[in-house]
Amino acid sequence: MAGDEDATRKVASTSSSEVAKERLAKVASHIADSDTPKRRRRKSADSDLPADYSDILGQLATLRTIAATPDTTNRGYVRQKQAGKLWVRERVEQLLDPGSFQEVGSVSGTVKWRQLGPQKEEPEDYIPSNNVQGFGRLRGRKIVFTADDYSLRAGHADGALMDKTVYMEKLAIALKLPIVKLVDGSSGGGSVTTIRQTGFSYVPPLPSFTQVIQQLNMGIPNLGAVLGPAIGLGAARVVACHFSVMAGDISSLFNAGPNVVKNATFEEGLSLTDLGGPDVHCRNGTIDNLAADEAGCFEQIRTVLSYLPDCGTKLPPTVEVSDPINRVSENLRTAIPRAKNRMYNPRAIITEVVDQGTFFEIGSLWGTTAIVGLARLGGKPVGIVSLNCEVNAGALDALGSQKITRMLKFLDVFNIPLVQFVDVPGYAVGSQAERTATMRHGVTLAATYYSTTMPIFSVIVRRVYGVAGGVMLDCRDPRMRVAWPSGVWGSLPLEGGIEVGHSFELKEIERTEGKAKRDERYSELENEYKRLMNPVRTANHFGVEEIIDPAYTRQVCCEWVDHVYSSLLPQRVMERIAGKLQPMFA
Structure with a gap:
């Protein structure tokens, strides 16, 4: 057994020695070849270009x-x-x-x-x-x-x-x-x-x-x-x-x-x-x-x-504000004159209610019967719509309807809730109103109110009459709105409405008893209707949900907006992401 092991070791040693000699010969051969001149490769144009570009x-x-x-x-x-x-x-x-x-x-x-x-x-x-x-x-x-x-x-x-x-x-x-x-x-x-440069014209x-x-x-x-x-x-x-x-x-x-x-x-x-x-x-x-x-x-x-948000699948950006949400504005109690035919400054109401210095008006030079813009309430973006009683008594004309229509679509695609201050005597009347297709644009406005889905809160500051008033206030179910004590409403304003509703009676009195008696009866009817149109009577029948002290309007609006941003808009954004809700601006 020992002899066999010795023989095996000798064979392995001989084999390793031969492998080493073979490697040494190859190295020597390489060294010898390096002394012979080699043919140099032609330098390419690429080699002139810098390696670092x-x-x-x-x-x-x-x-x-x-x-x-x-x-x-x-x-x-x-x-x-x-x-x-x-x-x-x-x-x-x-x-x-x-x-x-x-x-x-x-x-x-x-x-x-x-x-x-x-x-x-x-x-x-x-x-x-x-x-x-x-x-x-x-x-x-x-x-x-x-x-x-x-x-x-x-x-x-x-x-x-x-x-x-x-x-x-x-x-x-x-x-x-x-x-x-x-x-x-x-x-x-x-x-x-361009035709000359390309050599051809194009559709x-x-x-x-x-x-x-x-x-x-x-x-x-x-x-x-x-x-x-x-x-x-x-x-x-x-x-x-x-x-x-x-x-x-x-x-x-x-x-x-x-x-x-x-x-x-x-x-x-x-x-x-x-x-x-x-x-x-x-x-x-x-x-x-x-x-x-x-x-x-x-x-x-x-x-x-x-x-604005970056896109419609995000919430509008909110900011911190120093203006307290419970700020009381006592001057709003006298903002609306008791005399119904007197004007007031609607922009002063807007700027008093929203966060100070945040109202940005859009389109102030056109469609001037309406006022629209952006503002913040408690640091949260809102859209603003108001009628302008200082122009055409606030009656909605064709351009005013177009302006509000565009604003509603704007707010809808950006998930911005709307706060509107309502004082609308109705659509504009007269030959100029008819020539400018007031009703056509008014109906388009109505369709937009009812087809958009952003939350709307309404503050009735004075008049709400006719189709225009119904469109602005009845476009959401349930309605979210409050009224001021100055609110008056109905199918028609009293001015003209009494003449229409009591036409025969008044004409007969004037024919049989004279104009003085006719005017006396008209005054009686006017006083009766004004008494019956007390806004508290409407509230008694739940025709208006709540009449508030104007001084606390900011607090009411801020609380509504805060709820919208915390509860409603997140759900709305999820529906936008899922494709369930697809507002249309264009």
Whole structure:
């Protein structure tokens, strides 16, 4: 046994020795081969390019520097400054929170390249895309934005503009972020020179509006500002927004400019302001608000956004306030005159009830029979609707109905509850009211009241008459409302109503006994009806749920809003997420 083991060890030792000799021979062979000259590989063009891609990064830096530096000799830039307008990147800087600008498509545009070698090149000339787009923040809120550069081709389309715009519209939907649109020019609309560049004409497309309508109905805030001439597509983009504002010193808006109008309608000598200035479009409802200048536009956009959620599947943002919810306003007890034909200031009532300094009116220059806007109660955003007794005695005309209709849809898509101060003598009457289709727009308003679903709380401050009154107060079941002691209501106001209801009696008295007796009887009837129309009598029959002391209106409203935000709106948001509830703005 021992002999066998010795033999096995000798065989293994011999084998290991042979393997070692074989490895040594291979190493020696390699060393010997290294002394012989080898054929060198031809150097490729790629080997001249830096390993850290600094050439590409350098090209990007060059293009971005050119884009961010105004060409003060460019006639478009000179024209921009002569008109008193900010350059596009100055606008972006003023609009956004400092340091929050992140550009998308920063080097899109037309580049002329100089070749330096087989693969090397550098930018020789660069015309940036005439729209600056990207991300930023407004008072800490992240947004996406687009901003026209009128100094380049007056904002008309270039090779990248439409693709960039559609991309940003899609980003707003995908990321559920508010979008701000600064319009100056056609926002990528066509120019006849495009035909010459492409070599053919085209049937005009409108690719971005699919996304725009989707955003509007999703409750993704669309906020637009007119900061120069908004033409064609540019005008359409800003008018389609949830909220729009014009700079009073530099803006105009129209379907086509004066030169096209001159050939189409033979109206000559029109300036941009004559054709579509702020005095035109802030008074006809095309644009919501007027600002003094560009800075004023930016501030209004920031303010409106502060009341809105990022999208309709979120709650509106709340803030801490120092104004106590139980603040008593004794001056409201005398806000409504005892004489029913005397006027009062409805805005004073609104500002007294809501959190101090939070009422932001929308559309103050058009549809002036109605007052609408945004405010806070206990730090929580609410919509405001009131009739304006100082205009047409508060009777709802066609424009007033359109204004409230638009506001109701606005509140519905953003999950904002409505508090309304009701003093409505009915729809406007007379030949002018009939010519302007008051009833048509009034019925549209009624349909909107009944088809929207945001919570509504009503404070009856004085009159509620006719169809208009019924629409405003009977659109929710159960009704959530209170009345002031100054409330009066019915099918018709007494003035005129007595004449209609007692026409035969009064005529007979005048015919048989004279006008003095007729007037005496009229006075008796008037006093009787006024006594019967005591609001307490209505409350006795539960025709009005509660009559409150006006001084405590704020507390009542704040308690209602607090309950809505704690109990009703969270459920509403869940229904929006599940697709059960789908409000429509557009």
